[in-house]
Amino acid sequence: MSYRNPTAVLPTHEVTNMPPHMGDQDLWSSDLALREGIAREGAAWAEPQLADFGQVAGREEVLELANQANRFDPELKPFDRYGMRINQVSFHPAYHALQDLAVAHGLPNFAWNNGGAGAHVAHAALNYMLNQIEGGVLCPMAMTYAAIPTLKASPEIAKEWLPKLLSTTYDKRDIPVGEKTSAQMGMFMTEKQGGSDVRANSTRAVRDGEGYRLTGHKFFCSAPMSDAFLTLAYAEEGLSCFLVPRFQPDGQRNGLFLQRLKDKLGNKSNASSEMELQNTWGLLVGPEGKGIKTIIEMVQGTRFYCAFGSSALMRQGLVQALHHTAHRSAFQKLLIDQPLMQNVLADLALESEAATTLSLRLGRAIDEGEAGNQEAAALARIGTAIGKYWICKRAPNHTYEAMECHGGPGYVEESILPRLYREAPVNSIWEGSGNVICLDVLRALQRDAEAGPAFLREVESARGGNGHLDKALDDLKEALADHSDIELRARRLTEQMALVWQAALLVKSAPAAVSDAFCASRLGAAWSGSYGTLPRGADCNAIVQRARGLG
Incomplete structure (x- = not known):
C-alpha cells in the first residue's frame, strides 16, 4: 500500500536505500512471456481484453482488497438467530468485491462465451493475472469453468444451469437459482x-x-x-x-x-x-x-487451473523480487547487478517463463481438442497431469526463494510474499496430490493409445535445437520403454516428461539466452533443483531484463 509523503527523516536516523512502494502493476504489458505466448498460441484476438484486465487487476486497490479478504477469514453461520438451519458462510466485503471483479471480466466462463481458437488460452491468461494478486477467489472460478463441459452431457440440466453459469454478473444472494441473475x-x-x-x-x-x-x-x-x-x-x-x-x-x-x-x-x-x-x-x-468417467472432465479443468495458478504465483514472486533488488543496494552496488543475485533472479525467471509457456500450450491443446483434433485432445489429457504435477511442485520453493531475495522485509506480513508462500502448496495438494497425478500419467501412457505418441511427437518437434535437449529426449524415450518398476519411478518419469516438454517449448519459442540456460541447467549434469545455480555461460543479465519486460 502506498502512502502520501511518508516521513523519511526520523529523530534518530534518515530512512534511505529502501525500494519505493510498487504501486499499480500492469500485469499484461510487463510480462513478455505472457504476451508472446498469447500471440503464439492463437489468442491474439483477445489482447485488448487482456491488456485492459492486466491494468485493472494490478491496481493497488485490488491488492488491498486481496489483503483484507485474506486477513478476515470467512465465518460459518449454520443457524439463524432463532436456531433455524441456514448453512451459510459469511465473507468479508472485500471477497465479494473481488468476486464481482472476476465475474464481470469473465474469469469463470470466458472460454465458453468466446469459443474458437485461443479461447482457453485467453481464459487461462485472465485468471493467471488475477491469481497473482489473489488466489482464493479463483476456486469458484475454476469449478464453474470446469463444470460446464460435464453439464453439457446432460441437456436437461444444462438447459437450466448453463445460462446462469455463463453470466458475467455476480449474484451473491443465497436464494434458488431460478431467481438469480447468475450462479456458481x-x-x-x-x-x-x-x-x-x-x-x-x-x-x-x-x-x-x-x-x-x-x-x-x-x-x-x-x-x-x-x-x-x-x-x-x-x-x-x-x-x-x-x-x-x-x-x-x-x-x-x-x-x-x-x-x-x-x-x-x-x-x-x-x-x-x-x-x-x-x-x-x-x-x-x-x-x-x-x-x-462423467466427472473426470471437470477434474481436467480444475487441474488446468492448478497449473496456471501456480505459474501465476511464481510470476508475482519474481516481479516482487525484481522490484526489490532493482532498488536496493549493498556494498555500493544494486543487488540486481551483483553476479550471484543475478544468477538467482535469472534462475527464478527461467522457472517462471517455462511454467507460463507450458500452461498456455496446454490451453491451445484444449482449444484444438474442443475443435475435434484427436491428437491435441490426447496431448491435453496427459499434458494437464504432467503440467499440474511439475509446475505446482516447483511453486513453493520458488516463492520462498523470491522471499529470500528481500531478506527480512520479505518475511513480514506487510509484504505479499508471506501470502504467496502460504498459497503455493495448495495447487499441488488439491485436485490430486503428487503421487495421484503421477499415477494418472502412467495410466494415460498405458491405457490411452494416443497419449504417449502425441506427447512424443510434441517434444520431438524441437529435436536439433539444443544438444542437452536431444540427449534428454533419448533418455526419456529409453525410460518410457522400460516398464520395470514403473510405478516406483512414476515421479521421476513425470519430472523427465515435464522438463523435456518445457525445454522443447522454450527452444522453439524463447530467445536463445532463455532456452540455452534452461536446457543447460535443467537437462545438464548435476542439477539440484536449487535456484541460483545456473552454469557458466548463462546470460543472466539478458534473462533478467526480459523478465522485467525490457528484453
Whole structure:
C-alpha cells in the first residue's frame, strides 16, 4: 500500500536505500512471456481484453482488497438467530468485491462465451493475472469453468444451469437459482476414509421420482456458498455423479449441512468446509455407475487451473523480487547487478517463463481438442497431469526463494510474499496430490493409445535445437520403454516428461539466452533443483531484463 509523503527523516536516523512502494502493476504489458505466448498460441484476438484486465487487476486497490479478504477469514453461520438451519458462510466485503471483479471480466466462463481458437488460452491468461494478486477467489472460478463441459452431457440440466453459469454478473444472494441473475458451481468428491480413492466413498443415493436422495458426508468442500455442486455417490449401478443444488425444486433448502470450516495454512479468503448430506436431493449427471468417467472432465479443468495458478504465483514472486533488488543496494552496488543475485533472479525467471509457456500450450491443446483434433485432445489429457504435477511442485520453493531475495522485509506480513508462500502448496495438494497425478500419467501412457505418441511427437518437434535437449529426449524415450518398476519411478518419469516438454517449448519459442540456460541447467549434469545455480555461460543479465519486460 502506498502512502502520501511518508516521513523519511526520523529523530534518530534518515530512512534511505529502501525500494519505493510498487504501486499499480500492469500485469499484461510487463510480462513478455505472457504476451508472446498469447500471440503464439492463437489468442491474439483477445489482447485488448487482456491488456485492459492486466491494468485493472494490478491496481493497488485490488491488492488491498486481496489483503483484507485474506486477513478476515470467512465465518460459518449454520443457524439463524432463532436456531433455524441456514448453512451459510459469511465473507468479508472485500471477497465479494473481488468476486464481482472476476465475474464481470469473465474469469469463470470466458472460454465458453468466446469459443474458437485461443479461447482457453485467453481464459487461462485472465485468471493467471488475477491469481497473482489473489488466489482464493479463483476456486469458484475454476469449478464453474470446469463444470460446464460435464453439464453439457446432460441437456436437461444444462438447459437450466448453463445460462446462469455463463453470466458475467455476480449474484451473491443465497436464494434458488431460478431467481438469480447468475450462479456458481462447486465440486466435492473426497470423504474421510478414502481421500483420493473415491471408490472407497460411502455416500449413497436412492431414487426419488425424477431425482435421487443422497446420504453421507464429504470431507473437503471449498466454496460452499456455490449454488450447486457436482458430487459422487453410490447408486444401484455403482459410483455415480450427481448435481446437488442449495435449494430443492420446491424452494426449500436442500439437506447440505455444513459442519465446520477448515483452518487452512493459506488460501484464507476461500472457505473450505466439511459437509454432511442428509436426505439431500440431487439429479443424476451421466449414466449410473459412470460417475468417475462423467466427472473426470471437470477434474481436467480444475487441474488446468492448478497449473496456471501456480505459474501465476511464481510470476508475482519474481516481479516482487525484481522490484526489490532493482532498488536496493549493498556494498555500493544494486543487488540486481551483483553476479550471484543475478544468477538467482535469472534462475527464478527461467522457472517462471517455462511454467507460463507450458500452461498456455496446454490451453491451445484444449482449444484444438474442443475443435475435434484427436491428437491435441490426447496431448491435453496427459499434458494437464504432467503440467499440474511439475509446475505446482516447483511453486513453493520458488516463492520462498523470491522471499529470500528481500531478506527480512520479505518475511513480514506487510509484504505479499508471506501470502504467496502460504498459497503455493495448495495447487499441488488439491485436485490430486503428487503421487495421484503421477499415477494418472502412467495410466494415460498405458491405457490411452494416443497419449504417449502425441506427447512424443510434441517434444520431438524441437529435436536439433539444443544438444542437452536431444540427449534428454533419448533418455526419456529409453525410460518410457522400460516398464520395470514403473510405478516406483512414476515421479521421476513425470519430472523427465515435464522438463523435456518445457525445454522443447522454450527452444522453439524463447530467445536463445532463455532456452540455452534452461536446457543447460535443467537437462545438464548435476542439477539440484536449487535456484541460483545456473552454469557458466548463462546470460543472466539478458534473462533478467526480459523478465522485467525490457528484453
